[in-house]
Amino acid sequence: MAIETALERFPKKITTNGGLTATCRPLKPGDHAAFHEFFTALPAEELLHIKHRVTDHDVVKQWCEHIDLGHNLPLVALDGAKIVGVCTLHQNLGGWKRHIGRISSHAHPQYRGKGLGYKLVEQVIDIARQCGLQRLEAEFMGHQTQAMKLCAHLGFAELYRLEDYVKDMQAIEHDYVVMGLELITDEEYAGMG
Ligand SMILES: CC(C)(COP(=O)(O)OP(=O)(O)OC[C@H]1O[C@@H](n2cnc3c(N)ncnc32)[C@H](O)[C@@H]1OP(=O)(O)O)[C@@H](O)C(=O)NCCC(=O)NCCS
Numbered sequence: 110m111a112i113e114t115a116l117e118r119f120p121k122k123i124t125t126n127g128g129l130t131a132t133c134r135p136l137k138p139g140d141h142a143a144f145h146e147f148f149t150a151l152p153a154e155e156l157l158h159i160k161h162r163v164t165d166h167d168v169v170k171q172w173c174e175h176i177d178l179g180h181n182l183p184l185v186a187l188d189g190a191k192i193v194g195v196c197t198l199h200q201n202l203g204g205w206k207r208h209i210g211r212i213s214s215h216a217h218p219q220y221r222g223k224g225l226g227y228k229l230v231e232q233v234i235d236i237a238r239q240c241g242l243q244r245l246e247a248e249f250m251g252h253q254t255q256a257m258k259l260c261a262h263l264g265f266a267e268l269y270r271l272e273d274y275v276k277d278m279q280a281i282e283h284d285y286v287v288m289g290l291e292l293i294t295d296e297e298y299a300g301m302g
Pocket of ligand 1: 214222228
Protein backbone atom coordinates (compact mmCIF):
# COMPACT_ATOMS: atom_id res chain seq x y z
CA MET A 110 0.00 0.00 0.00
CA ALA A 111 1.23 3.51 -0.82
CA ILE A 112 2.03 5.76 2.12
CA GLU A 113 -0.74 8.18 1.03
CA THR A 114 -3.31 5.42 1.63
CA ALA A 115 -1.79 4.53 5.00
CA LEU A 116 -2.07 8.20 6.01
CA GLU A 117 -5.72 8.65 5.01
CA ARG A 118 -6.91 8.15 8.60
CA PHE A 119 -4.92 11.17 9.82
CA PRO A 120 -5.37 13.63 11.48
CA LYS A 121 -6.56 11.38 14.25
CA LYS A 122 -7.35 11.88 17.96
CA ILE A 123 -5.34 9.68 20.28
CA THR A 124 -5.88 9.06 23.98
CA THR A 125 -3.00 7.64 25.96
CA ASN A 126 -3.18 5.26 28.90
CA GLY A 127 -2.10 8.25 31.05
CA GLY A 128 -5.26 10.15 30.06
CA LEU A 129 -3.64 12.54 27.60
CA THR A 130 -5.59 13.45 24.46
CA ALA A 131 -3.71 14.72 21.42
CA THR A 132 -4.11 15.05 17.67
CA CYS A 133 -1.79 12.94 15.63
CA ARG A 134 -0.84 13.73 12.01
CA PRO A 135 2.13 13.95 9.64
CA LEU A 136 4.31 17.07 9.87
CA LYS A 137 3.24 19.94 7.55
CA PRO A 138 5.34 22.76 5.99
CA GLY A 139 3.59 25.34 8.22
CA ASP A 140 4.71 23.52 11.38
CA HIS A 141 8.27 24.92 11.36
CA ALA A 142 7.81 27.35 14.28
CA ALA A 143 5.99 24.81 16.48
CA PHE A 144 8.49 22.07 15.58
CA HIS A 145 11.44 24.34 16.38
CA GLU A 146 9.84 25.26 19.71
CA PHE A 147 9.42 21.56 20.46
CA PHE A 148 13.13 20.89 19.94
CA THR A 149 14.20 23.88 22.03
CA ALA A 150 12.24 22.37 24.95
CA LEU A 151 14.42 19.21 24.92
CA PRO A 152 17.14 19.00 27.58
CA ALA A 153 20.64 19.95 26.39
CA GLU A 154 22.00 16.43 27.00
CA GLU A 155 19.36 14.96 24.68
CA LEU A 156 20.12 17.50 21.96
CA LEU A 157 23.67 16.15 21.98
CA HIS A 158 22.31 12.86 20.62
CA ILE A 159 20.36 14.33 17.71
CA LYS A 160 22.27 14.20 14.46
CA HIS A 161 21.04 17.61 13.21
CA ARG A 162 21.19 21.13 14.70
CA VAL A 163 17.49 21.18 15.54
CA THR A 164 17.70 24.28 17.75
CA ASP A 165 18.57 26.26 14.63
CA HIS A 166 15.25 27.53 13.26
CA ASP A 167 16.59 27.56 9.68
CA VAL A 168 17.48 23.85 9.89
CA VAL A 169 13.93 22.99 11.02
CA LYS A 170 12.40 25.33 8.42
CA GLN A 171 14.44 23.62 5.67
CA TRP A 172 13.11 20.24 6.85
CA CYS A 173 9.54 21.49 6.83
CA GLU A 174 9.93 22.94 3.34
CA HIS A 175 11.27 19.65 1.96
CA ILE A 176 9.00 17.09 3.53
CA ASP A 177 9.11 13.77 1.66
CA LEU A 178 6.77 11.52 3.66
CA GLY A 179 7.71 8.41 1.65
CA HIS A 180 11.31 8.86 2.77
CA ASN A 181 10.94 10.44 6.22
CA LEU A 182 7.55 10.54 7.86
CA PRO A 183 7.50 12.60 11.06
CA LEU A 184 4.21 11.77 12.80
CA VAL A 185 3.60 14.55 15.30
CA ALA A 186 1.26 14.75 18.30
CA LEU A 187 -0.32 18.13 19.01
CA ASP A 188 -1.90 19.50 22.17
CA GLY A 189 -3.82 22.38 20.57
CA ALA A 190 -1.24 24.13 18.38
CA LYS A 191 1.74 22.84 20.41
CA ILE A 192 3.81 19.91 19.12
CA VAL A 193 4.30 17.61 22.11
CA GLY A 194 5.79 14.50 20.51
CA VAL A 195 7.13 13.03 17.29
CA CYS A 196 7.92 9.60 15.95
CA THR A 197 9.60 9.49 12.54
CA LEU A 198 9.52 6.58 10.11
CA HIS A 199 12.60 6.55 7.89
CA GLN A 200 12.49 4.43 4.73
CA ASN A 201 15.25 3.52 2.28
CA LEU A 202 12.99 3.20 -0.81
CA GLY A 203 15.39 0.91 -2.61
CA GLY A 204 18.50 -1.17 -2.11
CA TRP A 205 18.98 -4.15 0.12
CA LYS A 206 17.37 -2.50 3.16
CA ARG A 207 14.24 -1.41 1.26
CA HIS A 208 12.03 -3.71 3.38
CA ILE A 209 13.43 -2.32 6.65
CA GLY A 210 12.17 0.94 8.15
CA ARG A 211 13.80 2.83 11.02
CA ILE A 212 12.03 4.79 13.71
CA SER A 213 13.11 7.53 16.09
CA SER A 214 10.96 9.26 18.68
CA HIS A 215 10.93 12.16 21.12
CA ALA A 216 8.35 13.39 23.59
CA HIS A 217 8.16 16.90 25.07
CA PRO A 218 9.68 16.72 28.59
CA GLN A 219 6.45 18.00 30.18
CA TYR A 220 4.40 15.30 28.42
CA ARG A 221 6.49 12.24 29.29
CA GLY A 222 5.41 9.19 31.24
CA LYS A 223 1.80 9.56 30.06
CA GLY A 224 1.86 7.01 27.27
CA LEU A 225 2.42 9.52 24.44
CA GLY A 226 5.67 8.00 23.13
CA TYR A 227 4.06 4.57 23.21
CA LYS A 228 0.99 5.74 21.23
CA LEU A 229 3.11 7.51 18.59
CA VAL A 230 5.40 4.52 18.07
CA GLU A 231 2.35 2.24 17.92
CA GLN A 232 0.82 4.42 15.16
CA VAL A 233 4.07 4.39 13.18
CA ILE A 234 4.36 0.60 13.47
CA ASP A 235 0.87 0.38 12.01
CA ILE A 236 1.76 2.72 9.12
CA ALA A 237 4.96 0.75 8.43
CA ARG A 238 2.99 -2.48 8.29
CA GLN A 239 0.46 -0.95 5.90
CA CYS A 240 3.28 0.33 3.67
CA GLY A 241 4.49 -3.26 3.29
CA LEU A 242 7.66 -2.91 5.33
CA GLN A 243 8.74 -6.23 6.83
CA ARG A 244 10.99 -5.04 9.63
CA LEU A 245 11.56 -1.99 11.77
CA GLU A 246 14.76 -0.96 13.47
CA ALA A 247 15.46 1.59 16.18
CA GLU A 248 18.95 2.85 17.06
CA PHE A 249 20.00 3.90 20.55
CA MET A 250 22.93 4.95 22.63
CA GLY A 251 23.36 2.51 25.49
CA HIS A 252 21.98 4.83 28.19
CA GLN A 253 18.66 5.55 26.41
CA THR A 254 17.05 2.89 28.55
CA GLN A 255 13.59 4.53 28.77
CA ALA A 256 13.27 4.54 25.00
CA MET A 257 14.56 0.95 24.72
CA LYS A 258 12.04 -0.17 27.35
CA LEU A 259 9.24 1.50 25.43
CA CYS A 260 10.26 -0.31 22.23
CA ALA A 261 10.52 -3.61 24.12
CA HIS A 262 6.91 -3.11 25.33
CA LEU A 263 5.90 -2.87 21.67
CA GLY A 264 7.69 -6.09 20.68
CA PHE A 265 11.15 -4.86 19.66
CA ALA A 266 14.11 -7.00 20.72
CA GLU A 267 17.81 -6.15 20.86
CA LEU A 268 19.50 -7.18 17.58
CA TYR A 269 23.02 -6.18 18.55
CA ARG A 270 25.05 -3.98 20.89
CA LEU A 271 28.50 -2.62 20.08
CA GLU A 272 30.45 -1.42 23.09
CA ASP A 273 31.71 2.22 23.07
CA TYR A 274 31.03 2.35 19.34
CA VAL A 275 29.40 5.76 18.80
CA LYS A 276 30.24 9.28 19.95
CA ASP A 277 27.81 12.02 20.91
CA MET A 278 28.29 15.65 19.86
CA GLN A 279 30.79 16.10 22.74
CA ALA A 280 32.80 13.12 21.46
CA ILE A 281 31.85 10.97 24.46
CA GLU A 282 31.68 7.29 23.54
CA HIS A 283 28.53 5.26 24.09
CA ASP A 284 27.38 1.73 23.36
CA TYR A 285 25.45 1.47 20.08
CA VAL A 286 22.28 -0.59 20.36
CA VAL A 287 20.00 -1.64 17.51
CA MET A 288 16.58 -3.08 18.30
CA GLY A 289 14.36 -4.74 15.71
CA LEU A 290 10.74 -5.69 15.19
CA GLU A 291 9.43 -8.26 12.71
CA LEU A 292 6.29 -6.93 10.98
CA ILE A 293 5.21 -10.04 9.07
CA THR A 294 1.90 -11.24 10.49
CA ASP A 295 1.02 -14.81 11.51
CA GLU A 296 -1.38 -15.01 8.52
CA GLU A 297 1.45 -14.04 6.13
CA TYR A 298 3.69 -16.74 7.65
CA ALA A 299 0.85 -19.26 7.17
CA GLY A 300 0.58 -18.26 3.50
CA MET A 301 4.31 -18.77 2.89
CA GLY A 302 4.27 -22.56 3.34
C1 LIG B 1 11.56 7.71 24.78
C2 LIG B 1 10.43 8.70 24.95
C3 LIG B 1 9.97 9.14 23.55
C4 LIG B 1 9.27 8.03 25.69
O1 LIG B 1 8.15 8.89 25.68
P1 LIG B 1 7.07 8.90 26.86
O2 LIG B 1 5.84 9.53 26.32
O3 LIG B 1 7.64 9.46 28.09
O4 LIG B 1 6.84 7.32 27.12
P2 LIG B 1 5.48 6.64 27.55
O5 LIG B 1 4.82 7.45 28.60
O6 LIG B 1 4.68 6.32 26.35
O7 LIG B 1 5.96 5.28 28.18
C5 LIG B 1 6.03 5.14 29.59
C6 LIG B 1 5.78 3.70 30.01
O8 LIG B 1 4.40 3.27 29.86
C7 LIG B 1 4.31 2.20 28.92
N1 LIG B 1 3.06 2.38 28.16
C8 LIG B 1 2.60 3.58 27.76
N2 LIG B 1 1.41 3.42 27.12
C9 LIG B 1 1.15 2.08 27.13
C10 LIG B 1 0.07 1.29 26.63
N3 LIG B 1 -0.99 1.84 25.99
N4 LIG B 1 0.12 -0.04 26.79
C11 LIG B 1 1.15 -0.61 27.42
N5 LIG B 1 2.21 0.07 27.94
C12 LIG B 1 2.21 1.42 27.79
C13 LIG B 1 5.56 2.40 28.17
O9 LIG B 1 5.97 1.29 27.43
C14 LIG B 1 6.55 2.74 29.28
O10 LIG B 1 6.83 1.64 30.12
P3 LIG B 1 7.76 1.65 31.46
O11 LIG B 1 6.93 2.20 32.56
O12 LIG B 1 8.12 0.22 31.67
O13 LIG B 1 8.94 2.56 31.17
C15 LIG B 1 10.88 9.94 25.79
O14 LIG B 1 11.33 9.48 27.03
C16 LIG B 1 11.96 10.75 25.12
O15 LIG B 1 11.66 11.64 24.33
N6 LIG B 1 13.24 10.46 25.46
C17 LIG B 1 14.37 11.17 24.92
C18 LIG B 1 14.64 10.84 23.48
C19 LIG B 1 15.02 9.40 23.23
O16 LIG B 1 15.72 8.77 23.99
N7 LIG B 1 14.53 8.88 22.08
C20 LIG B 1 14.83 7.54 21.64
C21 LIG B 1 15.91 7.47 20.67
S1 LIG B 1 15.45 8.12 19.12
